[in-house]
Amino acid sequence: MAQQKLRSSNWFGKKGKDGFIYRAWMKNQGVPADFFEGKPVIGICNTWSELTPCNGHLRDLAEAVKKGVLEAGGFPVEFPVMSLGETLIKPTAMLYRNLASMDVEESIRANPVDGVVLLCGCDKTTPSLVMGACSVNIPALVISGGPMLKGHWKGKHIGTSDVWRFDVMHKLGQITAAEFLDAEACMARTPGHCAVMGTASTMATMVEALGLSLPNNAAIPAADARRKVISQLSGRRIVEMVKEDLTLSKVLTRKAFENAIMINAAIGGSTNFVIHLLAIAGRIGVDLTIDDFDKYSQKVPLLANIQPSGENYMEDLYYAGGLPAVMKEMENILNKDVITVNGKTLEENFNAAETCCNRDIVSTMEKPFKPDSGIVVVKGNLAPNGAVIKPSAATPALLQHTGKAVVFENIEDYHTRIDDPALEIDATAVMVLKNVGPKGYPGMAEVGNMALPKKLLEQGVTDMVRISDGRMSGTGFGTVVLHVSPEAAAGGTLALVQNGDLITLDAENRSLHLHVEDAEIDRRRAAWKQTEKVHARGYVHLYQMHVEQAHLGADMDFLRGGSGSEVTRDSH
Missing domain, CATH: 3.50.30.80 (IlvD/EDD C-terminal domain-like)
Structure with missing residues (x-):
């Protein structure tokens, strides 16, 4: 079968003045000439920022991705996009999710990229990157930054859910101001996003459930060396995805979205999952409604004993077998034949994984932690x-x-x-x-x-x-x-x-x-x-004029549906 023409050849394969310009300025970074001769160009879309503490280690992961891309014969190029740190941005990072998605979409569309690796972590960075990539619909896979390790304070494990408990204890005089301050340093003690099943971990689980990441992406802690390993392997895999023309629309089928809803129920995922999955479906063109979340959540019990619905932490889930162990327990209800970014079906992926090794963390469908879960x-x-x-x-x-x-x-x-x-x-x-x-x-x-x-x-x-x-x-x-x-x-x-x-x-x-x-x-x-x-100017005005209601995913009305990866005209 003849190899499909690379999108990047519309830049680097040009003859004459245009090709000269495209290649010459890239060569000032020390790029060898043969990198422009048919190597798939892999964009590494990075939301690293010192203003997004959860994503502060993504530079290291980007280097691991580059290794993998080079090993597989690709040409890696890292680029930044707007980063959304839930802990700092005012009035809320959600206001800028759609703006970041536009940044991602246009950055991919306007540049010589054949495939893209999406590096994300903090809550809104994951849906915004996926939404933007969906609107261009080229081969793409996701690498999450991973959860931080659980904290230790006064002989107890703590995580982000304890913030609400500490606040109440402080108000009631059960802990002092000094103890409240001390808990800050004890909780967020390593790189990574929230250690519990907050929205960031829910989003990492969502992309693995949708088939957008390699197996075990969801739960490997940020501080664990295996997070770098999965990044390197992802770099290798994206090159193969380009050769196979495995685009997002081939992975993100209706069945994949149904799987994500059921798996979210089993792990006790965030309610924010609803609004983000609806927005992603709207971008890729899958007919998903808010009623589907109730329909596919019903009769799915809580299998993952992770806070806030349970008692434990994301690293515990990884040590117990990760998300594949949860999916293996659900095999009788999942759409097992859906394709994932590694080219294998969901069933092949979870069957290749080890079985659960800790029933205190991952239960069975017959004896779940809680009968009621989901949305x-x-x-x-x-x-x-x-x-x-x-x-x-x-x-x-x-x-x-x-x-x-x-x-x-x-x-x-x-x-x-x-x-x-x-x-x-x-x-x-x-x-x-x-x-x-x-x-x-x-x-x-x-x-x-x-x-x-x-x-x-x-x-x-x-x-x-x-x-x-x-x-x-x-x-x-x-x-x-x-x-x-x-x-x-x-x-x-x-x-x-x-x-x-x-x-x-x-x-x-x-x-x-x-x-x-x-x-x-x-x-x-x-x-x-x-x-x-009603704001009179700028992005906030645009947002208020065009944002859809929550039951539609709160995306902008003019961003629903993708328009492919067409290349803009030469301007030289």
């Missing part, structure tokens, strides 16, 4: 297009609950009033936070798991039903209803909720209902006026 989608007059909740991280008794609304109009209102002793609230109330959705915040921040009022914490209350149009950190937990769509800033019913309104959450029956007559809702809607600020 539950609730709908009703309060969320006509849906909202999501994660039962494995919730209090079972609160999954069917009716209470009076205590309303916060925006995040500033919440911070001003939440610890006011005069706030009328008790443990039966339903906390409602408005205007933190895609348009309203803007960017849909991780504020949905509102901290409880101090006066209730002092009474021993540990959880309450909380509802918002925002998101929650994957490291968080509680009975939290998220992604209410339409959001308040778009005029959704959430905007019309008032203090004292009765709200019923019935997760079992997939219902979220506001007990207000339709006529009264119509009256309130007629009187409603948008209060949240």
Whole structure:
């Protein structure tokens, strides 16, 4: 079979002046002439940044990838794209996910790249890179940065989920300010993203479940030398993918997305998984809806005993057999024949792996850690297009609950009033936070798991039903209803909720209902006026004008669907 023409030949294979320019300026980096003679050009898309601590080691991984590319006869070229560090970026990294995806798409499209390795780690870097690469649809694979090692503090293991616990303990005087500060250094003690099944680890699991990475990508710790090994092997493999023309659209089939949803349920993955997978599906052209997350999560129990749904950490999952061990337990329900980036089927990959070696970490389908897992989608007059909740991280008794609304109009209102002793609230109330959705915040921040009022914490209350149009950190937990769509800033019913309104959450029956007559809702809607600020310029203005609602993935309306990897015209 004749070898397919390389995309990069439209640059480096040119004759005359254009070819001279393309090659000459690359040669100032010491590139030998034979690198331009038919070697696949592999882009290494790197989100390294000192402002993204989770990705601070990706330069080392890029060097390992380059070794692999060279070994396989490719021409590696590393390039930077916008990096999104969840811990530092204001108002939220989610605001810039779509911008970073545009950076990735255009960087690939405009340059002589035949295949691309996506180096990512912190929460939004993974979906943004995958989204951008999908829009170009060339051979691509993902390498995650890996989780940090679990922390050690006062004889206990700790991870990011403990941040919420430490905050409560500090407020209640159970730990001192000095102890609170000491825990900082004890928790994030190595390179890598969150050590628990937060959104970053969920995203690393997602790409392996979709078949976009080599087996075991999800759980190898960042500090483990085997993270460099998988990077080098990925560098070798991407060269072969180019030769095979194994593009993203051949891997990201409908069956692959169904697998990812089921596997996310089994590992107790982040609710943010929903919004990112929907966006990726929209880019590659797979018809996926929010209802699919409920459909394919049902009857999938929690198999991975990892925080926040369980007790352990990502490194424990790796030592127990990694994600392949989880998938092997699920073989009777997964689409086993889907192709993955290593050219093998999902079944071939998990059958080649060792079986689980620690049943305290990976359970069986017959004896799971928890019967309820995955994502539950609730709908009703309060969320006509849906909202999501994660039962494995919730209090079972609160999954069917009716209470009076205590309303916060925006995040500033919440911070001003939440610890006011005069706030009328008790443990039966339903906390409602408005205007933190895609348009309203803007960017849909991780504020949905509102901290409880101090006066209730002092009474021993540990959880309450909380509802918002925002998101929650994957490291968080509680009975939290998220992604209410339409959001308040778009005029959704959430905007019309008032203090004292009765709200019923019935997760079992997939219902979220506001007990207000339709006529009264119509009256309130007629009187409603948008209060949240619309930005007048720049990217934030573009975002607010074009971002879709949460049930569609919060992508920009003009970015859905790919347009191939066409080459722009010569300009010389």
